[in-house]
Amino acid sequence: MKLGTRGSQLARWQAEWVRDRLATQGVRAEIVVIKTRGDAEVDRPLHELEGKGFFTKEIEDALLGGRIDVAVHSLKDLPTGLPPGLTLGAIPVRHDPREALVNGRSLADLPPGTRVGTSSLRRVAQVRFLRPDLEVVPLRGNVPTRVRKVETHDGLDAALLAIAGLERLGLGGKGSVIDPLDVMPAPGQGALGLEIRDDDKTTRKALQGLHDPVSAAAVGEERTLLAELGGGCQAPVAAWVDGNRLYGRVTERDGASQLTASTDLVPKHRGAAGEIVARLLLAEGAGTLLAR
Numbered sequence: 693m694k695l696g697t698r699g700s701q702l703a704r705w706q707a708e709w710v711r712d713r714l715a716t717q718g719v720r721a722e723i724v725v726i727k728t729r730g731d732a733e734v735d736r737p738l739h740e741l742e743g744k745g746f747f748t749k750e751i752e753d754a755l756l757g758g759r760i761d762v763a764v765h766s767l768k769d770l771p772t773g774l775p776p777g778l779t780l781g782a783i784p785v786r787h788d789p790r791e792a793l794v795n796g797r798s799l800a801d802l803p804p805g806t807r808v809g810t811s812s813l814r815r816v817a818q819v820r821f822l823r824p825d826l827e828v829v830p831l832r833g834n835v836p837t838r839v840r841k842v843e844t845h846d847g848l849d850a851a852l853l854a855i856a857g858l859e860r861l862g863l864g865g866k867g868s869v870i871d872p873l874d875v876m877p878a879p880g881q882g883a884l885g886l887e888i889r890d891d892d893k894t895t896r897k898a899l900q901g902l903h904d905p906v907s908a909a910a911v912g913e914e915r916t917l918l919a920e921l922g923g924g925c926q927a928p929v930a931a932w933v934d935g936n937r938l939y940g941r942v943t944e945r946d947g948a949s950q951l952t953a954s955t956d957l958v959p960k961h962r963g964a965a966g967e968i969v970a971r972l973l974l975a976e977g978a979g980t981l982l983a984r
Contacts, residue, residue: 693898694761695760695761696755701836703764710784710886710902711723717901719898724760729747747766751763752778756778762887766885770887774887779887782899782900783884787883789856789877790882791869792852792868795849799826799875800823802823807849808829808850808851808852813928814929815852817947818874818876818943818947820946829847829848831848835857852870853867876952877932879915879931880911886902909962912962912963913931913933914933917938917965917966918966920971921970921974921982929982930942931969936956938965940952944981949981
């Protein structure tokens with residue numbers, strides 16, 4: 693079985709994790725590294741690039757072309773609408789979805805004027821809403837590079853990253869977890885999405901031992917919310933499942949306004965909570981914020 697992945701250290705770790713879990717079930721797999729547009733164009737924030745699927749399209753093309761059997765994605769990077777012929781074969785157990793602040797205990801503790809690095813529009817908008825007195829600095833690159841830029845004070849003093857990525861690379865001690873109601877994570881953050889060809893029954897069966905229904909249900913609600921709002925992976929839309937409750941958030945790009953809504957999950961009706969929270973946000977004006 694061939695596993696397609698990006699070439700970053702974190703992406704390789706994720707693909708190796710999948711390979712090792714498959715090996716315990718007697719399935720041999722090899723890793724195929726594929727360079728994506730998001731990896732090639734690192735000179736500006738992702739939300740300034742045209743199109744979508746910056747970290748996924750080339751890998752999906754390889755999957756459709758039969759060059760790989762499984763595409764290993766960070767689920768937060770995967771658009772909610774998959775290309776015809778492709779489907780999610782499994783969602784493994786999810787890591788902690790929360791955000792982390794590198795070089796600081798919390799955003800509230802940072803002195804005015806602190807330079808905080810991130811190129812996620814969702815993070816930028818929420819930081820500007822919460823702390824308009826901070827300076828948000830564009831920050832691209834792989835996880836170790838971003839951590840190193842903070843530690844060497846290379847143009848910034850702190851940075852926002854997903855705690856999942858830090859911990860997967862043994863860098864969890866570099867960041868302090870942030871309350872998700874302060875900075876809410878991206879839909880699907882902390883989860884992997886294993887994408888396959890829809891008609892590949894053999895691969896689908898091989899992946900079933902890696903599938904975690906609880907994680908799949910949670911990220912499914914978050915991705916439904918994103919889809920209902922019509923937002924892409926780079927939109928300032930956040931979502932978080934806490935136990936039996938789904939939270940959703942839309943923040944204006946400049947941080948001038950922010951909308952948050954929530955509802956209890958509906959276990960017997962997949963996607964219902966995501967639809968409800970999306971309707972609540974749209975009723976409060978989320979469509980206008982996203983259009984701006």
